Amino acid sequence: MHFGRKNLPKPAESKGARPALDAKSVIREARYTFVRGLGWAGVMSGFINVLQLTVPLFMLQVHDRVINSQSTDTLKLLLVIAIGAIILYGILDFIRALIFQEMAKSLLRRLNLPAISAAMGVALEKGSVQGTQVLRDLSDLRTFINGNTIGAPLEAIWAPIFLGVMFALHPYYGIAGLIAVLTLIGLSLLGDLLVRQITKEATDANLRNIGDIGSTVSNAEAIEAMGMLPALAMRWRLSQQHASELLDIGNARSKGMYSVSRSARFGMQICVLAMGAYLVIQGETTPGAMIGGTVIMGRLLLPFDNVTRDWRAWVSALSSWGRIRNILEERQSEREIEPTPRSEGPLVVDNLVYAVPGANVPVLRGINFNLNPGEILGVVGPSAAGKSTLSRVLVGAAKPTAGGVYLDGHSTYLWERGSFGDMVGYLPQSVSLLNGTIRENIGRMRHANPRKVIDAARAAGVHEMIGRLPLGYDTPIGAGRHTLSGGQQQRIALARALYGWPRLLVLDEPNANLDAEGEASLLRAVKQAADAGAMVVLIAHRQNIMQYAHKLLVLQEGRVKQFGERTDVIRSMTQDDDNIKSLPTVKRNQHNGGAA
Numbered sequence: 221m222h223f224g225r226k227n228l229p230k231p232a233e234s235k236g237a238r239p240a241l242d243a244k245s246v247i248r249e250a251r252y253t254f255v256r257g258l259g260w261a262g263v264m265s266g267f268i269n270v271l272q273l274t275v276p277l278f279m280l281q282v283h284d285r286v287i288n289s290q291s292t293d294t295l296k297l298l299l300v301i302a303i304g305a306i307i308l309y310g311i312l313d314f315i316r317a318l319i320f321q322e323m324a325k326s327l328l329r330r331l332n333l334p335a336i337s338a339a340m341g342v343a344l345e346k347g348s349v350q351g352t353q354v355l356r357d358l359s360d361l362r363t364f365i366n367g368n369t370i371g372a373p374l375e376a377i378w379a380p381i382f383l384g385v386m387f388a389l390h391p392y393y394g395i396a397g398l399i400a401v402l403t404l405i406g407l408s409l410l411g412d413l414l415v416r417q418i419t420k421e422a423t424d425a426n427l428r429n430i431g432d433i434g435s436t437v438s439n440a441e442a443i444e445a446m447g448m449l450p451a452l453a454m455r456w457r458l459s460q461q462h463a464s465e466l467l468d469i470g471n472a473r474s475k476g477m478y479s480v481s482r483s484a485r486f487g488m489q490i491c492v493l494a495m496g497a498y499l500v501i502q503g504e505t506t507p508g509a510m511i512g513g514t515v516i517m518g519r520l521l522l523p524f525d526n527v528t529r530d531w532r533a534w535v536s537a538l539s540s541w542g543r544i545r546n547i548l549e550e551r552q553s554e555r556e557i558e559p560t561p562r563s564e565g566p567l568v569v570d571n572l573v574y575a576v577p578g579a580n581v582p583v584l585r586g587i588n589f590n591l592n593p594g595e596i597l598g599v600v601g602p603s604a605a606g607k608s609t610l611s612r613v614l615v616g617a618a619k620p621t622a623g624g625v626y627l628d629g630h631s632t633y634l635w636e637r638g639s640f641g642d643m644v645g646y647l648p649q650s651v652s653l654l655n656g657t658i659r660e661n662i663g664r665m666r667h668a669n670p671r672k673v674i675d676a677a678r679a680a681g682v683h684e685m686i687g688r689l690p691l692g693y694d695t696p697i698g699a700g701r702h703t704l705s706g707g708q709q710q711r712i713a714l715a716r717a718l719y720g721w722p723r724l725l726v727l728d729e730p731n732a733n734l735d736a737e738g739e740a741s742l743l744r745a746v747k748q749a750a751d752a753g754a755m756v757v758l759i760a761h762r763q764n765i766m767q768y769a770h771k772l773l774v775l776q777e778g779r780v781k782q783f784g785e786r787t788d789v790i791r792s793m794t795q796d797d798d799n800i801k802s803l804p805t806v807k808r809n810q811h812n813g814g815a816a
């Protein structure tokens with residue numbers, strides 16, 4: 221059984237298994253899958269509810285027909301019907317569980333790739349811990365759908381059937397049932413009022429805690445070395461205290477409401493039994509109807525009781541869905557979803573402004589420059605000048621606030637990520653390789669062409685080094701596997717950036733961890749890439765690796781201080797330096813910020 225629309229391609233069939241990034245249709249399809257699954261499960265619940273009448277009806281019939289008539293044949297017939305109904309009940313109950321399972325699977329199939337893409341977007345902006353929240357929400361949603369708490373409202377909607385049976389037994393039973401149902405609905409609504417907001421606050425506080433702890437765990441070495449754990453543990457305890465207080469309040473209210481609701485249900489069942497006994501005394505119903513009516517009343521009210529008990533799970537699941545939906549809407553609406561052909565044109569940075577979302581002061585303020593195929597651009601500047609931010613915007617990992625970065629006239633931010641990645645190599649400042657083999661890392665985690673992997677490794681000068689590893693290219697790296705040194709990691713990441721001979725190569729501090737030999741390999745690789753027609757942007761503090769750069773860009777406080785041919789810029793910088801040196805001592809100090 222499938223809950224998605226049939227005309228949609230399955231992810232595995234879609235071109236290159238790339239996610240369709242149209243958030244609106246993803247949300248629409250997910251909602252459709254959910255509602256349709258609930259619809260099927262609701263229909264099953266209707267049959268299940270009817271079959272749950274088997275036992276009380278059997279009791280009623282045995283009492284009214286078998287005991288009075290003393291007929292064993294009637295008893296046998298009733299027994300066969302009852303057992304058949306119970307077996308059918310078991311089968312339908314199992315089918316309903318399978319419907320929920322398929323619904324969870326179908327929902328995950330639709331949401332997984334878009335959610336992972338959205339998580340990446342959040343991680344780029346707010347860090348990895350917030351990024352993984354959407355994945356946790358997805359997993360919580362699956363647990364909820366596969367769990368026992370989703371079914372209660374589906375059973376409650378079939379209350380009219382039970383009420384009908386009660387009215388058929390005697391109008392008084394029907395009226396009592398109706399009053400009882402309305403009372404329990406009232407208690408459920410009151411429970412929702414008391415629980416919803418506090419549950420949301422508790423969940424949010426808990427998520428913040430998990431985020432805080434998660435972000436510090438990645439710094440375990442520094443924490444351990446400098447004995448920071450007790451201080452951190454104290455902080456976590458304080459913030460956890462707040463979250464658990466909220467959780468406890470929510471829990472207490474929810475359990476309190478459940479106790480009230482359950483007591484009310486038992487109380488009303490006793491009243492109905494007393495009413496039945498009175499009706500029997502008055503000769504208005506039979507004792508069998510009295511027992512049957514009481515049992516049906518219990519069956520009628522149980523789902524409402526369960527709704528009150530399980531409402532918190534519904535509230536949490538709805539919050540998870542709300543967060544997934546918001547993230548999908550916020551993150552994925554702009555990017556193109558169709559692959560764009562490989563560009564052969566220049567890189568144009570046009571009046572580029574970038575401000576961190578929510579911040580007033582921009583990090584990059586009106587950057588302009590062009591780079592032609594085969595050219596190497598060196599970007600230099602003091603710390604916090606905005607060099608790494610520029611590199612992130614160049615490769616479309618951050619969205620320009622104004623202006624833009626264009627390859628062959630096409631925005632690098634909006635470009636469909638798969639086809640963009642095929643022609644771009646990026647080495648970020650903090651290198652992090654992924655869990656997998658060296659081959660997979662260099663081949664960008666695809667079924668990479670082994671020849672291209674070796675070409676990239678040779679270009680980065682790491683082929684021999686990889687050959688010395690225990691399993692060569694098949695050496696697994698990452699958490700708990702073979703540990704590479706900082707320099708080795710940087711060179712493997714350089715090979716990954718060079719894989720497939722990209723058109724645009726952006727290297728942020730690629731020599732930060734390299735020795736002289738590594739730096740020489742890096743320079744050879746950069747020159748080779750440019751000779752093959754790539755545009756290379758090389759960010760570095762140390763100017764010695766700029767020897768092959770055709771152009772230099774000096775960045776200061778987010779602005780272009782100088783840009784031009786390397787020799788012109790260096791001459792101009794040297795003159796500036798000479799001018800400063802030629803100033804009288806007092807003035808020179810002023811130029812340096814007045815420091816003595």
Ligand SMILES: Nc1ncnc2c1ncn2[C@@H]1O[C@H](COP(=O)(O)OP(=O)(O)OP(=O)(O)O)[C@@H](O)[C@H]1O
Pocket residue numbers: 345576583601602603604605606607608609610649
């Ligand atoms: N996501 C962010 N949130 C807040 N501020 C940011 C963010 N990204 C960059 N910045 C700010 O932008 C400024 C430039 O940072 P950037 O990392 O680009 O500098 P840089 O020139 O690469 O420095 P360095 O040479 O030290 O690496 C810094 O003041 C930094 O605090």
